[in-house]
Amino acid sequence: MESLTLGKVFNILRNNLKIILLFTITGLIIGAFYAVTVFKPIYKSTAKLLIKNNTPTEYITALGAGNDLTALSRSGNPVLTQMQIITSGVLSDTVWQEISKKYKFQDDPKVGASLMQKAISVQNPVGTDIIEITAKWSSPKIAADIANGFATAYIGGNVDQSKQGLVQSQATISKELLTAQASLATVREKIRHFRQTNSTVNLEVESANIVDQISNLENRYHEMVASAGAEKNRVSSIAEKLGIDWHNAINSVALGHNANITAIQTRLGEAEEELAGLSTKYAPTHPAMIAVNSRIGQIRGELADQIRQTVGGSLENAQEILISDPVRTSMMESLVASEASYRGLAAQSGALRSAIQSLQARKAAIPNKQLALSNLLQEEANLALIVNTLKAKQLETGIRESGIISNISMIDLPSVPLNPAFPGRTQIAAMFAMFGALLGIASVMVMYLTKDTYDEVEQIEEELKAPVLGVIPWLDKQTYNEPNALLAIDDNASYYSLAYQRVVSSLRIRGYNTSSKSFVFSSTEFSKSRSTVLMNIAYGLSRAGRSVIVVDADFRTPSIHKEFGIKPNEQFSLAELLTSITKEVKETGEFNWRYLSYFVHELSEAPNLCIIPNIGNISDPNEFLYSPAFNVLIQKLKEQYDWVLIDTPPALAVSDAVTTSSYTDGVILISGLETTRSVLKKVSRLFSNYHIPIFGVVAREVQNSEAVLSNEYIKQIISNMMPEEESTLIKK
Incomplete structure (x- = not known):
């Protein structure tokens, strides 16, 4: 499929x-006729209604299994509901009765109601509470009456429906309210009992306090453990320096010699345990904490005094322990004091550990309590919302009972339209014209895409994968009345000559770049114009000072000798030449090439151009084409001439072109732009299958009589531009 660019599409449309x-x-024209004779304009009239939010938000409540209230949910979109009501059959029946009575319509009521439903459309502008009722009818007045009838009937029906449902709403609301209030009271009692049982009002605050207390107690616990370890190490160090067992020394001093020390230690331990208990409930600045700390300080002072007294009397009176210097006395006092401090700290750390474990147990139980309380509070909130909503509904029904008004008002009355709705007669004609234009564009594109010929030489190049050497403007002999039609390239003032010159230049450049000099000329069509194009190209090459020979290898319908007026002589034709070569090579082993000149004809008007004609009509020339003599001849001609051009029949007619091309450097195809795509694809496939290169393409473009007039005009211009002696050489 050919690719189409936007610019190419515009060119196609412009050309068509x-x-x-x-x-x-x-x-x-068709649209104007239809608009005047058949089309009936439609008129539209619109009424606008405002849905006022006079009622509170609607809720739906229902009792489920076990008398549990189900969750609340909103009732749907009220505006969409109203739109469905307007288009219902009930309002259509009412409006049809009024319209049929006013305008004396005799249609069946069911048919009339259906017409009313089809005549109206209901819309809701986005983001508003407005409903637009639009009626369409062929009469502007009836359209306005239909819109007004639907709006009026809907507003009246809305009021009636509100009155009928009021009594039922009151009874239902009262029943639901009693049930909800009873359920709410039960839930609140459960919440009160839960808080009393768990001694808490706010579990989140309590949880935070417990976390803080655990953190503080753990810090104090680690501090006391560290201090107790330090005191224990100190006791061991002093006992080692005194050289006595420190357990015996302390027992003898603190317990054995003085009962007061034991009593004081007992009091100190009790005070420190009390301090540890209070620290789990109160801050250090609490009065109770301050009083206990003060008492502990006094007890420690008494313990120090008693130790000094006891150590001095015990050591002087003891027989087994001798204390004769104040240093040992001081060390003994430090020993006793450190042991007392160690025991006190150990007791405090044990109390703190117990307090921490108790707080951690309380903390672990909080999530379960919190979940239970959260469920109760959520249930209370739902029931409270239900109760408040039902109370509001109960109050609302009381207000409505005193005076019911509609929540729908008409803010824009339908008017009688002056102009028909879109499309009117003018728009119908314009739409038909637009449709015709689109149909024309589609037809042009379909014609282009389905056309089996080419419009541009680039398409031929793409199909054959070979360059176009040039485009020849072709005229048949009935149109082109030049005296020397065959050699149009000799007509210097003709743009046909310029076209051939471009082909010759392309062939010379491409042949030089590829070192190619022998070519088969064949055509994609069943036309003899191939021979004419070939001779003009050969003539152009000869004028450049190069030797050119043309071989007429069309054994079936040879024509080159006819075009140049060469008298037929079967003894000196191509067929006879090939026969002679084959015979002499077979008899003597080689051919005397001096006899070649008998078969070669030189043209008087082109000294460098020679022809080997073919005279006879041979139906099956394969014996010549496949003979080794043909290949030998071509190779010999390539040695003696600069260019060897071979004329063959059309490529698709017979296989002559394919066979002959195997002896040359390639094939040059002559194809018209009117050649179909399918034919060109077959030709391309034919040469590709035999690996024969297509050296180039000469495209023919059919011209008309206007081209002849253009050619004459160009002659006159060139003639006026040349000197007088040169212009006389130009053919008139």
């Missing part, structure tokens, strides 16, 4: 603008 205009005008 007449077809598009024809379709457009035809569509406009």
Whole structure:
């Protein structure tokens, strides 16, 4: 499929603008006729209603299994509900009765109601509480009456429906309210009992306090453990220096010699345990904490005094322990004091450990309590919302009972339209014209895509994968009346000659770049114009000072000798030459190439151009084409001439072109732009299958009589530009 660019599409449409205009005008005429004779304009009239939010938000409540209230949910979109009501059959029946009575319509009521439903459309502008009722009818007044009838009937029906449902709403609301209040009271009692049982009002605050207390107690516990370890190490160090067992020394001093020390230690331990208990409940600055700390300080002072007294009397009176210096006395006092401090700290750390474990147990139980309390509070909130909503509904029904008003008002009355709705007669004609233009564009594109010929030489290049050497503007002999039609390239003032010159230049450049000099000329069509194009190209090459020989290898219908007026002589034709070569090579082993000149004809008008004609009509030339003599001949000609051009029949007619091309450097195809795509694909596939390169393409473009007039005009211009002696050489 050929790729189409936007620019190419515009060019196609511009070139076929007449077809598009024809379709457009035809569509406009048909549209105008339809609009005047058949089309009936439609008129629209619109009434606008405002849905006022006079009622509180609607809720739906229901009792489930076990008399548990289900969750609340909103009732749907009220505006969409109203729109469905307006288009219902009830209002259509009411409006049809009024319209049929006013305008004397005799249609069946069911048919009339259906017409009313089809005549209206209901819309809700986005983001508003407005409903637009639009009626369409062929009569502007009836359209306005239909819109007004639907709006009026809907407003009246809304009021009636509100009155009928009021009594039922009051009874239902009262029943639901009693049930909800009883359920709410039960839940609140459960919440009160839960808080009393767990001694808490706010579990989150309590949880935070417990975390803080655990953190503080753990810090104090680690401090006391560290201090107790330090005191224990100190006791061991002093006992080691005194050289006595420190347990015996302390027992003898603190317990054995003085009962007061034991009593004081007991009091100190009790005070420190009391301090540890209070620290779990109160801050250090609490009065109770301050009083206990003060008492502990006094007890420690008494313990120190008693130790000094006891140590001095015990050591002087003891027989087994001799204390004769105050240093040992001081060390003994330090020993006793450190042991007392160690025991006190150990007791405090044990109390703190117990307090921490108790707080951690309370903390672990909080999530379960919190979940239970949260469920109760959520249930209380739901029931409270239900109760408040039902109370509001109960109050609302009381207000409505005193005076019911509609929550729908008409803010825009339907008016009688002056102009028909879209599309009117003018728009119908324009739409037909637009449709005609689109149809014309589609037709042009379909014609282009389905056309089996080419419009541009680039398409031929893409199909054959070979360059186009040039485009020859072709004229048949009935149109082109030049005296020497065959050698059009010799007509210097003709743009046909310029076209051939471009082909010759392309062939010379491409042949030089590829070192190619022998070519088979064949055509994609069943036309003899191939021979004419070939001779003009050969003539152009010869004028450049190069030797050129043309071999007429069309054994079936040879024509080159006819074009140049060469008298037929079967003894000196190509067929006879090949036969002679084959015979002499077979008899003597080689051919005397001096006899080649008998078969070669030189043209008087082109000294460097020679022809080997073919005279006879041979139906099956394969014996010549496949013979080794043909290949030998071509190779010999390539040695003696600069260019060897071979004329063969059309490529698709017979296999002559394929066979002959195997002896040369390639094939040059002559193809018209009117050649179909399918034919060109077959030709390309034919040469590709035999690996024969297509050296180039010469495209023919069919011209008309206007091209002849253009050619004459170019002659006159060039003639006026040349000197007088040169202009006389130009053919008139």
